[in-house]
Amino acid sequence: METLFPNGWFEYLAGGVIMGAGMSLLFVSTGLIGGMSTVFTSVWSYFSRAPFFQEGRFVSSRQWRLVYAAALVAGAFIWMACWGEPFVTGVPAWRLLAGGFIAGFGARLSNGCTAGHGICGMASLQPASILSVLVFLATAMITARIVAALA
Amino acid sequence: MNARALWWVAVSGALFGFGLALSTMVRPEVVLDFLMWRDMGLLLVLGGAVAVTFVAYQLLPRVMAKPLAGDSFGKHPSEMSARTLAGAAIFGIGWGLSGVCPGPAIAGLGVGNWPLLISLAGLAAGALVQGLYFAPKAP
Numbered sequence: 001m002e003t004l005f006p007n008g009w010f011e012y013l014a015g016g017v018i019m020g021a022g023m024s025l026l027f028v029s030t031g032l033i034g035g036m037s038t039v040f041t042s043v044w045s046y047f048s049r050a051p052f053f054q055e056g057r058f059v060s061s062r063q064w065r066l067v068y069a070a071a072l073v074a075g076a077f078i079w080m081a082c083w084g085e086p087f088v089t090g091v092p093a094w095r096l097l098a099g100g101f102i103a104g105f106g107a108r109l110s111n112g113c114t115a116g117h118g119i120c121g122m123a124s125l126q127p128a129s130i131l132s133v134l135v136f137l138a139t140a141m142i143t144a145r146i147v148a149a150l151a
Numbered sequence: 152m153n154a155r156a157l158w159w160v161a162v163s164g165a166l167f168g169f170g171l172a173l174s175t176m177v178r179p180e181v182v183l184d185f186l187m188w189r190d191m192g193l194l195l196v197l198g199g200a201v202a203v204t205f206v207a208y209q210l211l212p213r214v215m216a217k218p219l220a221g222d223s224f225g226k227h228p229s230e231m232s233a234r235t236l237a238g239a240a241i242f243g244i245g246w247g248l249s250g251v252c253p254g255p256a257i258a259g260l261g262v263g264n265w266p267l268l269i270s271l272a273g274l275a276a277g278a279l280v281q282g283l284y285f286a287p288k289a290p
Contacts, residue, residue: 004191007175012192015174016199022167023200024207029159030152031218033225034167036253040278048279052286064152064160069257071164076261078165079172086263091179091250093269099249100256100273101280103242107253108281110238114252116227117239118197123204126229128236135236136243143247144186 022075023119032064035116036072037107039065095147106136156220168258170200177259177267179250186247234287245277 005012026034042062045053080086089096107113110132112121117136121129152160174196175181185193212224229235246252251259251270259267 005195006190007192009192009195012174012195013199015170015172015176016196017203018170018173019167019196020170020200020203020207022163022165022170023204024211025166026160026163027204027207027218027224028211028215029163029219029221030156031221031224032160033227034163035227036257037274037278039257040253040275041282043275044279044282048282050283050286052282064157067157067160068164068167071161072168072171072254072258073261074161075165075168075170076172076177076258077168078261079169080262084172084262087178087259088264089179089250089259089266091183091266093266095249096179096251096266096269097273099245099247099251100270101245101277102248102273103245103252104274104277105281105285106238106241106243106245106277107274108238108278109285110235110242111228111230112235112239113242113254114197114246115254117229119200119204120208120227121229122201123208124227124229125205126227128229128231129227131231132229132235132239135239136246139240139243140247141186141188143244144183144250147248148183148187 019119020123023123026068030064033116033120034068035112035120036069037104037113037116038111039069040104041108110136153220159220167254168261171255171258172262177255177262177264179255182246182250182252182255186250245273249273 042058117129
């Protein structure tokens with residue numbers, strides 16, 4: 001246990017269970033599937049006339065997805081205000097920017113990210129999502145090691 | 152969508168964001184430690200979230216005709232295709248480079264992790280390029 005979880009296990013498991021509770025509450029109340037990466041495509045429907053962004057699935061969901069995203073920030077803030085402390089990452093800006101661009105492109109091409117495929121797709125036992133999770137875990141682990149070796 | 156449903160969305164999103172912060176996934180350093188096999192805690196985050204969501208997704212449509220404030224239960228659209236898997240492989244490269252994925256990039260702002268604004272700009276730009284130049288043909 002010490003080697004697998006040097007920083008303990010409770011916060012990880014409790015955080016995951018609460019994330020699952022949020023996904024489940026969204027489902028029981030509205031029937032919606034709470035993936036995250038689609039918000040980045042649906043927001044572009046406000047600004048771009050390109051046919052893809054104007055598809056109904058993005059235009060009709062952009063409002064609730066923005067509310068959902070804003071609520072994510074609020075929920076994290078409540079945690080910080082009551083129990084936690086602020087945190088500012090030390091990962092270099094170029095890695096945040098380039099990694100964000102690549103992850104944003106890939107997640108939208110794949111139609112899912114760690115939330116969409118990782119939680120929603122796996123929880124509905126979708127083979128394509130389960131395989132996608134194995135694929136992105138593999139490429140992420142390889143990339144992280146390469147970057148660490150070069151740094 | 153009516154106001155009542157949007158309130159449910161807000162409460163659900165706040166729970167999800169709270170969980171992301173508590174799980175420490177809003178720290179890219181924790182994600183990178185997991186990817187380097189120094190701390191396997193993220194498996195507990197994923198496992199906990201999937202287990203609870205699995206029960207909800209499997210059980211609720213069988214015992215309820217429709218959601219409390221909605222018309223029908225949705226399903227995650229996941230298609231077994233080269234596009235899906237190539238996208239997943241590319242997504243992983245970006246995740247491994249930065250330690251940031253969409254949910255934590257957004258929620259992290261709530262704990263004051265302002266450099267994630269740079270990640271959000273990257274994520275939005277990536278989604279723009281995908282939609283403009285690599286969109287699937289309309290069905």
